Amino acid sequence: MPDDASPGGTPRTKVARVAGLVRGMVHDGRLAEGDPLPSTRSLATELGVARGTVTAAYEQLDGEGYVVLRHGTVPRVAATLAPARTEAPAERAARPRSAPPAPAGPTARPTAVxxxxxxxxxxxxVSERDWRAAWRHAAAVPLEARYPDPAGEPALRTQIANQLALSRGFAPDAGRVVVTSGTAEAISLVTETLARRVGPGGRRARVAVENPGYRAGRRAIESAGGAVVPVPVGDGGMDLAALRAAHARERLDAVLVTPSHQYPLGGAMPVARRHELVAWAAAEGVLVVEDDYDSEFRHRGSPLPAMAALDDRGVVVHVGSFSKVLDPRLRCGYLVLPAGSPSCNTLPDDGTPAGAGILAARSGRGATVASVTQHALAHLMSTGALRRHVxxxxxxxxxxxxxxxxxxxxxxxxxxxxxxxxxxxxxxxxxxxxxxxxxxxxxxxxxxxxxxxxxxxxxxxxxxxxxxxxxxxxxxxxxxxxxxxxxxxxxxxxx
Structure with missing residues (x-):
């Protein structure tokens, strides 16, 4: 590495200077994709800066997509800036180093989407080492002559309950955790439960939804026989005055909300409004479905507690998914039954209406996520690999x-x-x-x-x-x- 980074300046300036040095070498082609980078210790010695400065610069470049950092491996260049068209060697030699590559021309079509x-x-x-270790562990689980537990593998349900206790402010018993094939299936299970509660009188279960809001959630409600009732949203999430007005016009059975990060407009529902919604729902006999789809990634302000953490009345169904954390192709999520619900371990026919109904719907459908997938996820969580990934x-x-x-x-x-x-x-x-x-x-x-x-x-x-x-x-x-x-x-x- 060249010695063109001055050791002077503030710590923040030094980090930016080191990051700029590596970034510039990627841009001008001196470093190519896959090339190893010096260790933080050796580069710090060469540049005359603190090792922490190089570490911070590498982490910044990792976040920008220039460098791949993996625990226990050599840092490597992750991406290069390919020119828009292939230049002849003579053109490349004649072009000043600071000049950008020649454009492909106004009629050129993009080569990739x-x-x-x-x-x-x-x-x-995703750490390839952790990923492969998880699937090796799942493959080593002994075969059993049984159908999978409809509520999910106990190992995964336990890890989900532990994770919620650490990150979302409430500690449900693992018996209240139900594994689903994603958020949409969780919403479908709830709607199916509501349809049974409404009875055979011809009225469809009515679910209030945010407008604008989660499209797949609306489709899941309608495919399960429910009716969608749109409610406007503001900066603090769903308009609760409009929700009460909608309930007065047409009896609502449930409300679907994204309180931690309204989808898609953003914004978080304040804690006072969350309390207000839970109290209103309990008084009116309305179920609250909390879609906590990306709460792991809050970039501004302190994380807010899950609405389920405020529920002492047994009206909140907490829904989460691994699709926004790992790979959507896993098709794995979960829901947490309301407080006071029966345990999944017994799948009873009585108990709170919502909890018992969801369990009955889950039992009727059977398991929808392969046991090997559940064991792999449980291993990622139990070893701390998922936390490191997040x-x-x-x-x-x-x-x-x-x-x-x-x-x-x-x-x-x-x-x-x-x-x-x-x-x-x-x-x-x-x-x-x-x-x-x-x-x-x-x-x-x-x-x-x-x-x-x-x-x-x-x-x-x-x-x-x-x-x-x-x-x-x-x-x-x-x-x-x-x-x-x-x-x-x-x-x-x-x-």
Whole structure:
């Protein structure tokens, strides 16, 4: 490594200088993908800085997608900046080192699609060693001549209960944990329970949902025979006055909320409003379904307790998923029965109506997640591998959140929302219809979602914006896609 980093300056400046040095060598091709980097100790000695400065710089570069850091392995370059077209050696030699590669031309088509549709986590932070160890452990579990437990493997249910006690502020008995094939199936099980409670009188179970809100949740409610009742949201989540008004018009059976990070607009429901919702639901006999889909990734402010932690009346069903943490293809999530519900270990027919009904629905469907998958997840959790993975993702997502925020700093006609947590951002638009922008970006090889698609059809709500997920792409790819979005949105044009 060259000695062009001065040891002077503040600690923050030193970290930025070291990170800039490595980043520059990646950009100009002196470091290529897969190349090993010096150890933190040796580079610190070479540059005359503290070892902690190099460690912080490497962690920053890891979050930006330039470097891969894995415990016990040599740091390596993760990505390079490939030129838009292949340059001849003579062109490359003649081009000044500081000049960018020549563009491919105005008629060139993108060679790859950058998928920024929301809801997908980054899998780059998954430790291959931990991942393989988990599946080896799962494969070594002895075969048994039995059908799997409908409620889920006890090992995974125990680990989920332990994790909730550590991270979400409530400690349910493992017997209240039910493994599902994801959030949508959990919502479907609850709706099926509500349909039984309503009875054969012809009325469909009515579930209030946030508008805009989680599309797959609405589909799950309707496919299970329920009816969706849209309720508007504000900065603090669902409008509780509008919820009470909807209940007065048409008796509600349940309400589906995302209190920790409203989906997709962002924002968290304050604790006082959570207490208010739980008290109202208990008084009115309404079940609260708390979709806690990405609470692990709160980037601004202190984590808020789960609504289930405030429930001493037995009205909250807590729903979580591994899809936003690991790999959506695992198709594994869970729900926690309301306080006072019967234990999954006995699958009784009596007890609280909600808990007993959900257990009956789960038992009737049987297990939907393979036991080997459940054992692998349990191993990741019990060994601390999942916690380490989440910590790496938090660092990565905070860096990418900053990149999104900076990309639209000072942009005309674009307002950025939903960056207080999670894996996505919302861009509210003033200058261009969202549908037109989505189409233009698709032509440029960038996929995003139209915010209007999250609105309940027929509700009369009109929103103009796009939703983009920033977790999967590297920082380099993300920056390029955001430049394209800003240009196509007309944010760089004078009014």
């Amino acid at each position: 950058v998928d920024l549709e929301p809801g997908v986590p980054s899998v780059a932070a 910590a790496r993702c938090r660092r990565d997502y905070r860096t990418k959140r900053r990149i999104v925020s900076e990309a639209f700093d000072g942009a005309d006609g674009v307002q950025v929302r939903a960056l207080d947590g999670g894996l996505h951002a919302v861009l509210e638009l003033d200058r261009i219809p969202a549908a037109d922008l989505v189409a233009r970006l698709a032509d440029r090889g960038v996929r995003v979602a139209d915010l209007q698609d999250y609105v309940v059809p027929g509700s009369g709500l009109e929103l103009n914006g796009i939703v983009l997920g920033y977790a999967p792409p590297s920082a380099t790819v993300l920056r390029g896609a955001l430049r394209t979005i800003r240009a196509e949105a007309g944010s760089d044009r004078k009014p």
